[in-house]
Amino acid sequence: xxxxxxxxxxxxxxxxxNVTFRCDPISEHNRLYWYRQTLGQGPEFLTYxxxxxxxxxxxxxxxxxxxxxPKGSFSTLEIQRTEQGDSAMYLCASSFSSAHNTIYFGExxxxxxx
Amino acid sequence: KNQVEQSPQSLIIxxxxxxxxxxxxxxxPFSNLRWYKQDTGRGPVSLTIMTFSENTKSxxxxxxxxxxxxxxxxxxxxxxxxxxxxxxxxVVSEYSNSGYALNFGKGTSLLVTP
Numbered sequence: 638x639x640x641x642x643x644x645x646x647x648x649x650x651x652x653x654x655n656v657t658f659r660c661d662p663i664s665e666h667n668r669l670y671w672y673r674q675t676l677g678q679g680p681e682f683l684t685y686x687x688x689x690x691x692x693x694x695x696x697x698x699x700x701x702x703x704x705x706x707p708k709g710s711f712s713t714l715e716i717q718r719t720e721q722g723d724s725a726m727y728l729c730a731s732s733f734s735s736a737h738n739t740i741y742f743g744e745x746x747x748x749x750x751x
Numbered sequence: 752k753n754q755v756e757q758s759p760q761s762l763i764i765x766x767x768x769x770x771x772x773x774x775x776x777x778x779x780p781f782s783n784l785r786w787y788k789q790d791t792g793r794g795p796v797s798l799t800i801m802t803f804s805e806n807t808k809s810x811x812x813x814x815x816x817x818x819x820x821x822x823x824x825x826x827x828x829x830x831x832x833x834x835x836x837x838x839x840x841x842v843v844s845e846y847s848n849s850g851y852a853l854n855f856g857k858g859t860s861l862l863v864t865p
Contacts, residue, residue, distance in 0.1 A: 641794070670853075677857070678857055678858075679755075679840050679842075679855030679856050679857045679858055680795070680840075680855050681855070682852070682853065693847075693852075726792075728794055728795075730794075736782050736783065736844065736846075736851045737782075737783050737800060737802055739797045739800060740785075740797065740853070741797070742787075742794035742795045742796070743794050744793055744794045745792075745793070745794050747792075
């Protein structure tokens with residue numbers, strides 16, 4: 638078990654470009670979450686999947702954001718037409734579906750939009 | 752309004768000293784409360800998770816308490832070490848239509864100095 642893996646760890650992009658982040662959860666975890674975190678703040682919920690189904694999306698997830706989890710394994714988070722306000726750390730986490738299971742976070746993907 | 756409030760916002764202590772971090776919440780219906788440690792630039796790491804019926808839980812030098820009646824929790828760190836310097840995040844889980852939702856505090860930034 639190698640933990641939750643995220644790629645890339647850092648990404649610098651020009652405003653208006655599209656970026657995609659990948660998350661590989663702990664194997665056999667059926668829940669996968671995406672959060673966004675800015676400096677000095679706690680993580681903010683973006684969306685989560687139960688297997689391949691996207692069960693909930695935050696209002697923070699504008700039309701420019703899309704997430705997928707094909708086949709219920711890895712997930713991708715795409716941001717289209719990036720804006721400077723998108724600069725943040727994007728965290729992926731995974732867990733079993735029981736409410737009291739530990740949720741394991743990846744190391745995050747830092748996005749800087751210039 | 753954030754349903755999870757943490758105090759203090761930041762704290763500086765000498766190595767070897769003890770400290771206590773506070774978490775007050777208004778989340779309802781309550782499912783569980785978690786404490787995470789987040790090193791700068793890294794993903795959060797789980798320390799403890801407590802359900803409604805648990806008053807205290809320890810993980811090494813970390814001891815978390817929960818008073819579900821007053822909706823308060825604390826994280827006590829004993830004999831602090833330099834490596835304890837990090838942000839400590841309180842996370843309260845609530846039951847929701849889609850299962851459960853996590854509510855994050857903004858964290859307490861702890862600095863342990865020699």
